[in-house]
Structures are given as structure tokens and as C-alpha cells.
Amino acid sequence: MGRYLLRFAGLGYLAVLLVVPVGLVFWRTFEHGLSAPWHAVMTHDARHAFWLTILIALVAVPANTVFGVALALAIVRRRFPGKGIVNAVVDLPLALSPVVIGLALLLLYGRLGWFGPFLDRHGIQIVFALPGMILATIFVSLPFVVREVVPVLREIGTEQEQAASTLGASGFQTLVRITLPAIRWAIAYGVVLTTARCLGEFGAVSVVSGRLAGKTDTLTLYVQDQFESFDLTGAYAASVLLALLAIATLVAMNVFRPKEEIR
Amino acid sequence: MYLGFVVLLPLAALVWRSTREGGHGFWQAISAPEAVAATKLTFVAAFAVAAINAVMGTVLAWVLVRDRFLGQGIVNALIDLPFALPTIVAGLTLVALYGPRSPVGVDAAYTRWAILLALLFVTLPFVVRTVQPTLLELDREMEEAAVSLGAGKLTVFRRIVLPNLVPAILSGVALAYARAIGEFGSVVLITGNLPFKTEVASVYIYGQIQSGAPGTAAAVSVLLLAVSLGVLLAIGALRRWAWRHDG
Numbered sequence: 001m002g003r004y005l006l007r008f009a010g011l012g013y014l015a016v017l018l019v020v021p022v023g024l025v026f027w028r029t030f031e032h033g034l035s036a037p038w039h040a041v042m043t044h045d046a047r048h049a050f051w052l053t054i055l056i057a058l059v060a061v062p063a064n065t066v067f068g069v070a071l072a073l074a075i076v077r078r079r080f081p082g083k084g085i086v087n088a089v090v091d092l093p094l095a096l097s098p099v100v101i102g103l104a105l106l107l108l109y110g111r112l113g114w115f116g117p118f119l120d121r122h123g124i125q126i127v128f129a130l131p132g133m134i135l136a137t138i139f140v141s142l143p144f145v146v147r148e149v150v151p152v153l154r155e156i157g158t159e160q161e162q163a164a165s166t167l168g169a170s171g172f173q174t175l176v177r178i179t180l181p182a183i184r185w186a187i188a189y190g191v192v193l194t195t196a197r198c199l200g201e202f203g204a205v206s207v208v209s210g211r212l213a214g215k216t217d218t219l220t221l222y223v224q225d226q227f228e229s230f231d232l233t234g235a236y237a238a239s240v241l242l243a244l245l246a247i248a249t250l251v252a253m254n255v256f257r258p259k260e261e262i263r
Numbered sequence: 264m265y266l267g268f269v270v271l272l273p274l275a276a277l278v279w280r281s282t283r284e285g286g287h288g289f290w291q292a293i294s295a296p297e298a299v300a301a302t303k304l305t306f307v308a309a310f311a312v313a314a315i316n317a318v319m320g321t322v323l324a325w326v327l328v329r330d331r332f333l334g335q336g337i338v339n340a341l342i343d344l345p346f347a348l349p350t351i352v353a354g355l356t357l358v359a360l361y362g363p364r365s366p367v368g369v370d371a372a373y374t375r376w377a378i379l380l381a382l383l384f385v386t387l388p389f390v391v392r393t394v395q396p397t398l399l400e401l402d403r404e405m406e407e408a409a410v411s412l413g414a415g416k417l418t419v420f421r422r423i424v425l426p427n428l429v430p431a432i433l434s435g436v437a438l439a440y441a442r443a444i445g446e447f448g449s450v451v452l453i454t455g456n457l458p459f460k461t462e463v464a465s466v467y468i469y470g471q472i473q474s475g476a477p478g479t480a481a482a483v484s485v486l487l488l489a490v491s492l493g494v495l496l497a498i499g500a501l502r503r504w505a506w507r508h509d510g
Contacts, residue, residue, distance in 0.1 A: 095441035
């Protein structure tokens with residue numbers, strides 16, 4: 001009896017909070033057929049927002065993958081002063097409000113920021129343009145690869161790497177032939193999480209983008225714009241597009257999920 | 264280097280900007296009535312959300328680990344949906360169901376309930392995902408021993424299972440709390456952002472940036488930054504403590 005009560009409570013909570021709202025958006029989008037949402041996502045602004053989102057992810061995800069693995073290696077394999085602080089700072093983007101992150105970038109690269117006068121003189125625009133949006137996205141999605149790779153690196157230990165180097169492998173060879181293959185699934189899982197975060201980033205990008213429709217609007221910003229200008233069809237259609245990307249991520253997450261969590 | 268360039272440098276600029284008007288200016292910025300109302304609301308709402316998550320997250324983890332039913336795998340995958348779904352989409356879905364054009368007749372838009380809903384949506388996975396692995400590894404023998412000694416189900420849960428889960432629950436709750444304090448995308452559509460009523464700290468900061476008051480925005484941001492950092496350090500301490508008590 002108690003068992004069913006718990007099951008009912010848990011699943012009911014999930015339904016009310018998660019399944020029914022998301023389902024409703026899908027239904028609302030397609031209730032008048034496919035053509036209206038199709039035309040909504042094929043407008044110039046929506047297409048531009050879509051490609052901008054993809055472009056940002058294409059820069060941010062590889063950057064965070066390469067540097068994420070490097071950071072994880074540094075955290076696990078090296079000893080250096082201030083390691084505890086580095087560890088905490090890596091997690092910071094997870095706990096920090098995206099608006100705060102956006103503001104921090106604004107104060108660094110904006111007109112009145114530290115680098116503002118220098119950038120101004122050289123005619124480089126970072127804030128309210130693509131570079132700022134990329135920096136913001138890199139910032140918010142930084143922890144994922146590091147967090148997935150660190151525990152795996154700890155677990156595999158250094159025995160194989162040491163064996164390789166006693167057999168005459170160089171540092172680079174050891175990395176490519178021994179270490180990277182051992183952590184490849186963790187990297188893949190981290191990349192999936194990073195991608196999801198990049199595609200869905202809203203708060204930080206919203207602060208640094210300047211919100212120029214058709215120029216610096218990403219897909220998430222486009223959703224808000226359409227909603228606020230009462231174009232619900234457009235907002236729902238773009239949301240469904242993002243939700244489909246999220247569901248694809250979810251499927252990928254379950255494929256790559258670290259083995260010990262599979263039951 | 265990378266970390267310093269990407270994360271630390273912008274944050275240093277933020278802290279520096281917040282102190283440019285001196286301690287007095289900083290204090291004035293964070294004690295302005297609207298700022299106080301927004302931060303207070305944020306901390307209280309995040310606390311409520313963390314408490315609800317502690318209970319419902321544990322229930323969900325329990326159902327996923329100890330129960331068996333059809334479609335369990337799908338439910339398990341669904342838990343991560345709030346992580347994968349962009350926050351603005353989360354906000355839009357909640358407006359669709361619990362907003363002005365609600366098909367079930369619940370209009371929570373522009374009320375404080377809306378904040379609660381949005382925050383519960385985005386923080387759902389944290390407690391489930393920290394408690395689940397602990398529950399999975401928990402030794403059933405202890406519980407069986409307790410039952411054989413005549414303990415009821417509730418007693419077993421309260422005296423045996425719960426104490427083992429506490430570190431996991433707490434670290435999940437702390438993560439959810441940190442996330443709830445900084446949440447922006449999901450609350451921005453459904454709450455209407457009415458000052459003194461439904462405006463949370465992130466939205467207040469955003470408003471200050473847009474109206475050209477970066478100093479005020481920076482001061483309140485530093486406050487949030489300090490809380491986030493505090494929560495992270497607390498989680499780190501908690502993990503070390505739990506780890507020491509394990510071995």
C-alpha cells in the first residue's frame with residue numbers, strides 16, 4: 001500500500017511539474033497542423049537565431065572540451081599551490097546566476113570596463129556582438145567536461161601511464177594512446193552536457209548580446225522576443241525546436257552515461 | 264590560465280566595479296528597498312524550493328531505486344529533462360499550462376506561486392541524482408536485520424535508511440539552493456517581474472543593467488556571488504566529512 005502511495009506521489013509530482021507542461025507546448029504548437037509552426041521557424045529572424053546558436057556552440061564546445069580535459073589532467077595529475085581554489089572555481093559557473101556572469105563580462109569588455117578603452121581604440125567589439133556571446137557561453141558551460149573527466153582519471157590511476165613511459169613512450173604518446181582512450185566515454189558524456197548547456201544558454205547571453213533581432217538573437221532569446229511581442233506561434237515553434245534538441249541530448253546522455261549508474 | 268582568463272578575470276572586474284563607489288556606495292546599493300525586497304524574496308523562495316526538493320527528490324529517488332514498474336527507464340531519463348531543456352523553454356511551458364490561457368484553469372502567472380513552480384522545475388534533478396547512487400549502494404542487510412528485530416517499515420526508514428542518505432540529500436539540497444538563487448530564464452516569463460512582488464534578484468540585476476546602473480547591479484551581484492561561493496564551499500566540506508565517515 002505504502003509502496004503504491006510513494007510511486008503515485010513521485011510520478012504525480014513529475015507529471016504535474018514536468019510532463020504535462022512540456023506535452024502541452026508540443027500540443028499547442030501542432031494543434032493547427034504542421035504548416036504554421038513550420039513557417040514560424042522559417043522566418044528570417046528565426047533561421048538566423050538558429051544558425052547563430054549553432055555557431056556559438058561550435059566554438060564553445062570544442063574549446064571547453066580541449067581545455068576541460070587539460071584542466072582535469074592538471075587537477076588530478078599535478079600538484080600545484082592553490083589547487084583547492086581551482087577546484088572550487090571550476091564549479092562556480094554551475095552555482096552562479098547567469099545574469100551575474102553576463103554582467104561580469106560586460107564590466108570587463110564593455111565600454112566602461114577594464115579592457116573597454118583598449119578595445120575601443122582598436123575597433124574591436126566584444127560586448128553586444130558575437131565574441132561576447134561566445135565568451136559568455138564558454139563561461140557557463142565550462143564545468144561539465146572537467147566534472148565528468150576528473151573522477152574517471154582518479155579511478156584509472158597512473159599505472160598504465162607509468163608502464164607506457166618505462167617502455168619509452170613520450171609524454172604525448174602516453175596521452176594519446178593510453179590516457180585519452182581510457183577517458184573517452186567520460187569526455188563524450190561531458191561534451192553532451194556542454195552542448196545542451198550551450199544551446200540552451202539564456203541569461204548570460206541575454207545580458208551581453210544587446211538583443212538585436214536578426215543580428216545577435218540566439219534561439220532562446222528569440223523565444224522570449226516572440227513571446228513578449230505576443231507571437232505565440234513563433235515562441236512555441238522555436239521552443240519545440242529547442243525541446244527536440246534537448247530530448248536528443250537526453251537520449252545521448254543515456255547512451256553515454258557512466259557505466260556504474262546503469263542498472 | 265584558461266580558467267583565469269575565462270572565469271576569474273570577469274569576476275575580478277565585477278568585484279572591482281562594485282567597490283568603486285566605496286563601502287558606503289556598496290551598502291546603499293544593496294539596501295535600496297527594491298533590492299532588499301528582491302534578494303529577500305529570492306532567498307526565501309530558494310529555501311522553500313530546497314525544502315520541497317529534499318522531500319520530493321528523496322521520494323523520487325526511492326521510487327526509482329526500490330520500486331519496479333513499467334516505463335521506469337523512461338521516468339529515469341525524464342528526470343534529467345530540466346537539465347537539458349533551456350530555461351526559457353521551461354518558463355514558456357509553465358506559462359502555457361499555469362498561465363493566463365491555462366486549460367486547467369490555474370492561473371499562477373504574476374504571483375509568487377509562479378516563482379516557486381519555475382524554481383521547482385529547474386531544480387528537480389539535483390536531489391534525485393545525488394540520492395539515487397547512495398541509495399543504490401546502501402546495504403540491504405542492515406534493513407533486513409532491523410526488520411528481523413521487529414522494527415516497522417517507518418522505523419527502518421527513519422533509523423536506518425535516512426541517516427545514511429543525509430549527506431547525499433544535503434549536498435543535493437545545497438546544489439538546488441544555489442541554482443534557485445541564481446535562476447533567471449525560467450522565472451522571467453511567468454512572474455511578470457513586478458517590483459516588490461515577484462521580482463527575484465537575478466531579474467533585479469538584469470533590470471539595473473538595462474536601466475544603466477551597473478554599479479548597483481554589480482553590488483547585488485557580488486552578494487549573490489558570495490552566497491554561491493559559500494554554498495560551494497559548504498558542499499565541499501560536506502563531501503569531505505561524509506567521505507571521512509565512510510572509511
